Amino acid sequence: MLEEGKRKFSGTRDADFVLMDGHKLDFPDNTFDTVVDTFGLCSFDNPKEVLGEMQRVCKEDGVILLLEHGRSTNHNWLSSHLDRKAELHHADWGCWWNRNIEQLVTEAGLEIVNTKKQNLGTTYFYVAKPKKQAE
Numbered sequence: 001m002l003e004e005g006k007r008k009f010s011g012t013r014d015a016d017f018v019l020m021d022g023h024k025l026d027f028p029d030n031t032f033d034t035v036v037d038t039f040g041l042c043s044f045d046n047p048k049e050v051l052g053e054m055q056r057v058c059k060e061d062g063v064i065l066l067l068e069h070g071r072s073t074n075h076n077w078l079s080s081h082l083d084r085k086a087e088l089h090h091a092d093w094g095c096w097w098n099r100n101i102e103q104l105v106t107e108a109g110l111e112i113v114n115t116k117k118q119n120l121g122t123t124y125f126y127v128a129k130p131k132k133q134a135e
Contacts, residue, residue, distance in 0.1 A: 022050040027057045034058075038067045041104060042095040051108035055130035064110060064128040070101035072121035
């Protein structure tokens with residue numbers, strides 16, 4: 001995927017492509033105006049730690065954009081299906097599709113600016129701010 005990004009943006013953008021662990025981002029605190037994650041929280045070993053890293057590298061007045069999928073908070077029948085098939089799905093795809101994204105984001109302490117849910121409540125779009133640093 002990294003090579004595909006380099007190929008697509010070769011000569012067209014001022015961008016660096018680097019591979020690193022989302023649990024330990026090799027960037028200083030308060031580096032980025034915007035931090036984006038798309039469909040990644042399902043695959044990390046510790047998604048709350050990753051959300052913490054996103055907050056750490058995001059500037060205090062920056063924004064964190066999340067497009068994620070997970071358990072439905074308003075359709076129990078669908079979440080029950082996701083739960084039943086979760087281990088098999090993870091073994092095949094490396095994705096825990098039944099994670100409670102709303103709970104993860106809340107427990108990580110992000111300040112939610114806007115939320116939108118789609119696809120029977122299984123697709124989440126969050127516009128968030130990093131939690132305020134203790135003074």
